[in-house]
Each structure stands twice: as C-alpha cells, then as structure tokens.
Amino acid sequence: MLKHRTARLNDVVRSRQSPGRAIQERARVLSASPQPCSEEGAGRHHSVAPWLILAVLLLWICGPARVSADDSPWQWTMALKQNLLKDSMIMPTSLYIDEEKEQYYVVDSGRNRILSFNRDGELLTIFNAGRSLDTPFDMVRSDDGLIWIVEKGRNSLTSVNLKEKAVQPMTLRFDGALLYPDRLEYHDGLLYVLDKMTGDVVAFDLGLTPRKRYACSDCVEGFIDFRIHGDRLWALDNPGGKIVVFAMDGTVEERMDLGDPVTYPYSLAVGPAGYIYILDRQKRNIAVYDKTGTYKYSFLRYGFARGEMYYPTEIRFDPWGRLCITDEGNARVEVFSR
Amino acid sequence: MRALVTLLLSSAALLLFLPGPARAAVVCLDCHDRNQFTNLVVHEPVREEKCTRCHNPHVARHDGLLMVREGRLCYSCHDQLPNRFNRGYVHGPVADGQCTVCHDPHASAGASLVNEDLARNCLVCHDKLPLEFKYVHAPFSNGGCTECHLPHNSEQQGLLKARADELCLSCHQPESLQNGHENFPADPAGCLTCHNPHGSDRPGLVRNVLHPPFEKDCATCHGLKKMQAAVCLDCHHGVSEEMMRIHSHLTRQDGNSCLNCHSPHAGDDERLLRGPLQQLCVSCHMDVIEGYRLSTYKHPAMQNCGDCHEPHASNTLSMLKGDGIEVCARCHESQGAFSHPIGGDVIDERTGQAMTCVTCHNPMGTEFAFHLLDDRGKGLCILCHKNY
Structure with missing residues (x-):
C-alpha cells in the first residue's frame, strides 16, 4: 500500500495545480476532440461517423453555456447551497434524495440543520428539529415517513417524526458492542449503518434490531463508505483501494481493485448504466470505472470556483441520473449532468 | 632565437x-x-x-x-x-x-x-534523541546506528533494516527471551511496544512510562472478548467524547485504531506514543507529506503535524485545531490587519463562505511564492476579481 500510494504522488501534486493553470488546461481540452456522449463511451477510442461529428458540433454550438468538467462527459448543472451571505452552510456532509417528493436534503453539520431543495436547486426549507440536532452527519427517510439522522454529537441514530414533532435519539449496539454510526442508507425496510468503530455495515430493522452484518475480513480499516445498488451492497475499502461487493445475504460476490488512478478513495456511487464512480478526496477528483472494474477516466479538480472541489466528502446519483457531489470545504453540493 | x-x-x-x-x-x-x-x-x-x-x-x-x-x-x-x-x-x-x-x-x-564517527553525524540532526539513559542498548552506545537503520531509505518505518521484531530477534534468540517473558506467546512480537531500542531508565530497556493496567493487571484489557478501540475508550472518556466529532481517527485499523499510534503497554512519555508524532502520521498519510516535500513553496518549519492538526478528532476541515484563520493567527498575529481583508464579514462569493488564510494560501505547499494558490502578480487576484 505504501508503494502504491507513493507511486501516485505526482498525480496528487499535479491535481493541486493552480486554478489558473486549470483554466488553461480546460481550454486545451475544450479545443481537443469531441466529448464522449455515453457513460460507456467515455474514455474509449473508436472511429466516429461524420454525421455524428456534425451532430456533436451542432450541439456544441447551439447548446447552453456550460462549464466543462475536464475531458469528461459531465457538465456542471447547478449547486445546492444557501445563497444568503453569512448564513451559508458549514461543512455539509451528506445528501439524501427523496424521489417521491423530488427533493434534495442536504445535511449541514456545522449549523446543525437540514436544508431541502427542489429538483431545480431552489431552497425550500431549513429544518433543525427545534434546534435539537447535534452535529448531524447523514440522513434517510423510511417508508413510514420517519426521518433518520446520524448525529455525531450524540453518537446516535435519531428518528424524527414530523407529524408528532417527536425527536428520539437512540444509540446502536451489535452483539452488545456500542456502534459509532457514520454513513446511512435505507433499502427495503432496513436501515444500513456504517459503524466507524469496526468499519462494518450493519443492517437494522426499523425497531433498531440488528439483522445482518457486512464485514470485510481482509480490510485493514474496514469500510469508509457504501451504497446499495442493484440489490447488492457496494462497500469501499479506503487504504486497501478496493471495492467489496456483497449480495444482500452478506456473502462477498466480488472484489475490485481500484489501482493507481485513486490515491485516497473516500466515497463511491454506481451510475445508472453500472459504471462505478470513486471520489478521491486527496486528488479532488472522481475516477470512473466500467462494470468490470476497468479504469476509464477521471474528472474534476481542486479549487473553489464552480465545478471545483475543495474537500469533497460524498458522491451519489439522484434518480434522474445526475451526479451529486457534497463538498464540505466549499459548503455546497455540486450537481453534474450528462 | x-x-x-x-x-x-x-x-x-x-x-x-x-x-x-x-x-x-x-x-x-x-x-x-x-x-x-x-x-x-x-x-x-x-x-x-x-x-x-x-x-x-x-x-x-x-x-x-x-x-x-x-x-x-x-x-x-x-x-x-x-x-x-x-x-x-x-x-x-x-x-x-x-x-x-x-x-x-x-x-x-x-x-x-x-x-x-557516524553516530556523531546522525546526532547533528537527531539532536532531540535522548542520550542519557541508565541502561543503554549496546549498538546505540557504540554509535552503531546503521546496525538497525538504513541511511537512505527503507520499506520499514524509522528507516529500519527489517521489521522491528525481526531485527530484535536477529541478535536476541527467542529461547533466551522466555526467561524474562513468562506466559509470553511462543513467538515474541511487538518488542517496541514495551522496549526502547536506544535506552531506558528501567532494566531490560522497558520504556520509562508504563500504562497503569499493564503495571497492575493485564486482565484489565486482555481476556476481553474484543480488543477494539472500545476497550481503550471505556477508560479514556475524554477521548471517547472526541470520537463524536465529524472527523475522527476512529477506524478498525487491524482491530484497534488507538494502537496504531499508542502502545498499550509502555511509552517514553505519558502519551505512550509508538514514536515521534510526525513519523506516526506518515505511516498512513505518506502522500500528504510527500506532496508537501515535493512542493516548491511551503510553510516552513513544519516539524510536528500536531501543531496544526488534532490527532484524535475535529469538527473542522482537515482535522485542524481551528478554522482557516484561528490556526494561522496563533503565530501570524498581525497579518489580518494589513493584508487582504479576511474574516466573517468578508465573503468569498465563489463559495459563500468567509474568506480565511487558506482561501489564498495552502500551507502544505504550492508552486507559487508564499505558498499562494496562484501567481501573486495577477493570477491569484483574478480568481475572484474577474474584471481586473
């Protein structure tokens, strides 16, 4: 692992080049060959029919103004943030998307609140559970309408019943051991909690009875993030630089080595077409792998401007195929679409 | 002629x-x-x-x-x-x-x-290495630094020639160790968790400060079902509370993340660290340190990561000891008064957040003077002041 990381240092240093240089680089890329148009096409070299070139050129000329994300097919679309000066978010840590309501919920850990946005990125409400939240970190909504919030400050999984205005912090245990909840997902009536103490993912029913543990036997630190996609649980091993894919019954189905393209894998997401997106917190970019785990391309860079990352902390896809990146350093969620 | x-x-x-x-x-x-x-x-x-x-x-x-x-x-x-x-x-x-x-x-x-006199050469830089011990390891007292260390590079932390245990056992035969280690497993391991390889004021080069449970009753920790960090946090309540922050070093880390930095048995001071803090940080964050080293301009005199970063946990970015102004202002007391305005009333329009020192500087190193994020002639300014 040591050698692995050392070999990637030059990439890290390069990724920290100045935003000014990055702009020049971006200009160079924009003047280069046409951008790939599908998730599968990105990063692949093949012959292109003349009519396709013409179509791409027309789209390029007639399309709306946009910010390119390097040589990737991803274009900056909008940012979820609090525009009121002096009331900006402080260290937002996660995003939850309610498909039914078509709303985004951003957990603003530094100001102990949750902000909701509509699908167009307009701020709707600011919720702080009667000022009772203590360093919220992640959240989901269960089918029964309860909101579940990981509160780091209480080391609790807290349920919020909006109708009854009831807030109930609860500590979690598995085999008698206290859990330190970190990341949270909801799937098929179960709450999936990443325990920072063990690095394992533990599934709880809504009564908070533990049902199953997803553990990595050969990971040094356990997992740092996970997603549930296609009835499989995808977990990210940070120092090991690999993804472990579990069947929902807990058996390991697959392991994918991420290799040199990533230095400090921090979050993962699986795209609609099965491509795997890895957020690299150190390089401030996203590395994309195909379904077989073959590296395809990377995009995004260090910076503070639109479309740039400072301290990205989580990535996830919304139900409309857009890639959402929570950046706690820049206090916003950047949304990219193809 | x-x-x-x-x-x-x-x-x-x-x-x-x-x-x-x-x-x-x-x-x-x-x-x-x-x-x-x-x-x-x-x-x-x-x-x-x-x-x-x-x-x-x-x-x-x-x-x-x-x-x-x-x-x-x-x-x-x-x-x-x-x-x-x-x-x-x-x-x-x-x-x-x-x-x-x-x-x-x-x-x-x-x-x-x-x-x-190789040792004298080494000690010119390693001047904080204690020299006065009641009991001294022979290679150290003989100035034989290279008996254990490589001078250029090594795959092992501390530039050791081999894994620490292997190195110890290359001189100290396992059979001879049994006398001083009753009930010890057949294959001695983790020598440096108890012994200082240079010297100590205790016989057997046992480190000077003992962990109280190690001194009194091994069963306080051993014999429990699991040896995770929870075993440590059961006693160290202050650290336990620190773990309830946004970012922490709480990880499984081969079973117990505390033991990645601390020895459970003995140490050279009350923190029971396994080595110098910087060396401990490098063992995981090699890329960060290398990025710093490779940068042309960087904050000078950064010998101790703990000067700016919290070692356990923090509610700030990068586990800093304060926000992007507080950490710098501890030394740079007056910079805010005469440089570009910073603070809560000065908003970076790109992010909606207050401008801080790290809006323009990266102390971990850049390619620009004063470890600025871009050229101070113009490049840096136009990142925000686009009409200039």
Whole structure:
C-alpha cells in the first residue's frame, strides 16, 4: 500500500495545480476532440461517423453555456447551497434524495440543520428539529415517513417524526458492542449503518434490531463508505483501494481493485448504466470505472470556483441520473449532468 | 632565437587558457589548501584534481560555485542512486537531495566519504534523541546506528533494516527471551511496544512510562472478548467524547485504531506514543507529506503535524485545531490587519463562505511564492476579481 500510494504522488501534486493553470488546461481540452456522449463511451477510442461529428458540433454550438468538467462527459448543472451571505452552510456532509417528493436534503453539520431543495436547486426549507440536532452527519427517510439522522454529537441514530414533532435519539449496539454510526442508507425496510468503530455495515430493522452484518475480513480499516445498488451492497475499502461487493445475504460476490488512478478513495456511487464512480478526496477528483472494474477516466479538480472541489466528502446519483457531489470545504453540493 | 621565443610564449599562453581539469586544479590549489582535500578516502574527482567536474571557477547560481544543485550534481555521476532511493520511506536529506549532510564531497576518514564517527553525524540532526539513559542498548552506545537503520531509505518505518521484531530477534534468540517473558506467546512480537531500542531508565530497556493496567493487571484489557478501540475508550472518556466529532481517527485499523499510534503497554512519555508524532502520521498519510516535500513553496518549519492538526478528532476541515484563520493567527498575529481583508464579514462569493488564510494560501505547499494558490502578480487576484 505504501508503494502504491507513493507511486501516485505526482498525480496528487499535479491535481493541486493552480486554478489558473486549470483554466488553461480546460481550454486545451475544450479545443481537443469531441466529448464522449455515453457513460460507456467515455474514455474509449473508436472511429466516429461524420454525421455524428456534425451532430456533436451542432450541439456544441447551439447548446447552453456550460462549464466543462475536464475531458469528461459531465457538465456542471447547478449547486445546492444557501445563497444568503453569512448564513451559508458549514461543512455539509451528506445528501439524501427523496424521489417521491423530488427533493434534495442536504445535511449541514456545522449549523446543525437540514436544508431541502427542489429538483431545480431552489431552497425550500431549513429544518433543525427545534434546534435539537447535534452535529448531524447523514440522513434517510423510511417508508413510514420517519426521518433518520446520524448525529455525531450524540453518537446516535435519531428518528424524527414530523407529524408528532417527536425527536428520539437512540444509540446502536451489535452483539452488545456500542456502534459509532457514520454513513446511512435505507433499502427495503432496513436501515444500513456504517459503524466507524469496526468499519462494518450493519443492517437494522426499523425497531433498531440488528439483522445482518457486512464485514470485510481482509480490510485493514474496514469500510469508509457504501451504497446499495442493484440489490447488492457496494462497500469501499479506503487504504486497501478496493471495492467489496456483497449480495444482500452478506456473502462477498466480488472484489475490485481500484489501482493507481485513486490515491485516497473516500466515497463511491454506481451510475445508472453500472459504471462505478470513486471520489478521491486527496486528488479532488472522481475516477470512473466500467462494470468490470476497468479504469476509464477521471474528472474534476481542486479549487473553489464552480465545478471545483475543495474537500469533497460524498458522491451519489439522484434518480434522474445526475451526479451529486457534497463538498464540505466549499459548503455546497455540486450537481453534474450528462 | 625569435622562433624559439615565439614557441615558448605560445605554449605558455596555451597552457594559461587551456580549459581542463588538470590545469583547473593547479589554479584552484594555488589558493585552496590541498590538505583540506586529503584524507583516508578521497572523492574520485578530487583525487584526479578535476575540480571543475563540480565547480564553476567563475560564477554559479549555487553555493560553493556548484555547477548545478547539490543532489542533482551528485546524481549526474551516481546515476543509479535516484531509482534506489525513491522507494518506501526516504531519509529527509536524501529526499531533499542534500547528500553533503552526511557525505563529505572531497575527502573523509570513513568509508563512502562519511565521517568515521557516524553516530556523531546522525546526532547533528537527531539532536532531540535522548542520550542519557541508565541502561543503554549496546549498538546505540557504540554509535552503531546503521546496525538497525538504513541511511537512505527503507520499506520499514524509522528507516529500519527489517521489521522491528525481526531485527530484535536477529541478535536476541527467542529461547533466551522466555526467561524474562513468562506466559509470553511462543513467538515474541511487538518488542517496541514495551522496549526502547536506544535506552531506558528501567532494566531490560522497558520504556520509562508504563500504562497503569499493564503495571497492575493485564486482565484489565486482555481476556476481553474484543480488543477494539472500545476497550481503550471505556477508560479514556475524554477521548471517547472526541470520537463524536465529524472527523475522527476512529477506524478498525487491524482491530484497534488507538494502537496504531499508542502502545498499550509502555511509552517514553505519558502519551505512550509508538514514536515521534510526525513519523506516526506518515505511516498512513505518506502522500500528504510527500506532496508537501515535493512542493516548491511551503510553510516552513513544519516539524510536528500536531501543531496544526488534532490527532484524535475535529469538527473542522482537515482535522485542524481551528478554522482557516484561528490556526494561522496563533503565530501570524498581525497579518489580518494589513493584508487582504479576511474574516466573517468578508465573503468569498465563489463559495459563500468567509474568506480565511487558506482561501489564498495552502500551507502544505504550492508552486507559487508564499505558498499562494496562484501567481501573486495577477493570477491569484483574478480568481475572484474577474474584471481586473
């Protein structure tokens, strides 16, 4: 692992080049060959029919103004943030998307609140559970309408019943051991909690009875993030630089080595077409792998401007195929679409 | 006769202006004392009196009229070394290309142009290493640093020649250890969690400060079902509360993340650290330290990560000890008064957040003066002031 990381240092240093240089680089890329148009096409070299070139050129000329994300097919679309000066978010840590309501919920850990946005990125409400939240970190909504919030400050999984205005912090245990909840997902009536103490993912029913543990036997630190996609649980091993894919019954189905393209894998997401997106917190970019785990391309860079990352902390896809990146350093969620 | 005089004058002129090492040395040593370049081991260019292999006699950009920067100059002949020294943990002077920190470029009494009193050489830099012990490890007292350490680079932390346990057992036979380690597992391991390899005020080189449970009752920790960090946090309530912050070093880390930095048995001070803090941080954050080292401009005198970062947990970015102003203002008290306005009333329109020191500077290093994020002439300013 040591050698692995050392070999990637030059990439890290390069990724920290100045935003000014990055702009020049971006200009160079924009003047280069046409951008790939599908998730599968990105990063692949093949012959292109003349009519396709013409179509791409027309789209390029007639399309709306946009910010390119390097040589990737991803274009900056909008940012979820609090525009009121002096009331900006402080260290937002996660995003939850309610498909039914078509709303985004951003957990603003530094100001102990949750902000909701509509699908167009307009701020709707600011919720702080009667000022009772203590360093919220992640959240989901269960089918029964309860909101579940990981509160780091209480080391609790807290349920919020909006109708009854009831807030109930609860500590979690598995085999008698206290859990330190970190990341949270909801799937098929179960709450999936990443325990920072063990690095394992533990599934709880809504009564908070533990049902199953997803553990990595050969990971040094356990997992740092996970997603549930296609009835499989995808977990990210940070120092090991690999993804472990579990069947929902807990058996390991697959392991994918991420290799040199990533230095400090921090979050993962699986795209609609099965491509795997890895957020690299150190390089401030996203590395994309195909379904077989073959590296395809990377995009995004260090910076503070639109479309740039400072301290990205989580990535996830919304139900409309857009890639959402929570950046706690820049206090916003950047949304990219193809 | 005239022809002879002309020939002699021409030869003299030719000798005077002819560039060449032999001629150069003659001129150099007219002023520079030859005795300074004489010893048991003499560097080949010196022995051949080829001073201009390294020095420009007229003018140069580098100290000592060196033709090119020190490390690069050495590697121009010793061209196999960069690849060898590029692996694993690299000794600071090697990483910075400062070969002459240890090697004399002209002549020395020791092999490889290293001072014959190697330990004295090492202790010039490692001056914080305690020298006064009641009990001293023989290789250390004999000045045999290289019996355990490699001088250039190593795959092992602390530039050790091999894994610490292997190194200990290469001299101390396992059978002989049983006497002092009752009930110890058959294969001794983790020697350095209890012993200081240099010296100690306790017999057996046991480190000076003992963990109370280790001193009183091993069963306080051992024999429990699991040896996760929870075992430590059960007693260390303050640290337990720290773990309830946004970012923490709480990880499984081979079972117990506390033990990644702390020894459960004994230490050299009350923190029971396994080594110097910087060395501990590097063991996981090698890429961060290397990024710092490779940067052209960086915050100077950063010897201790703990000066700015919280080692356990923090509610700030990068686990800093405060926000992007507080951490800097502890030393840079007056900068905010005369530089670009910063603070809560000055909003960076790109992010909607308050401008801080790190809006423009990256103390971990950049390619621009004052470790700015871009050129201070214009590039940096137009990142925000686009109409300038």
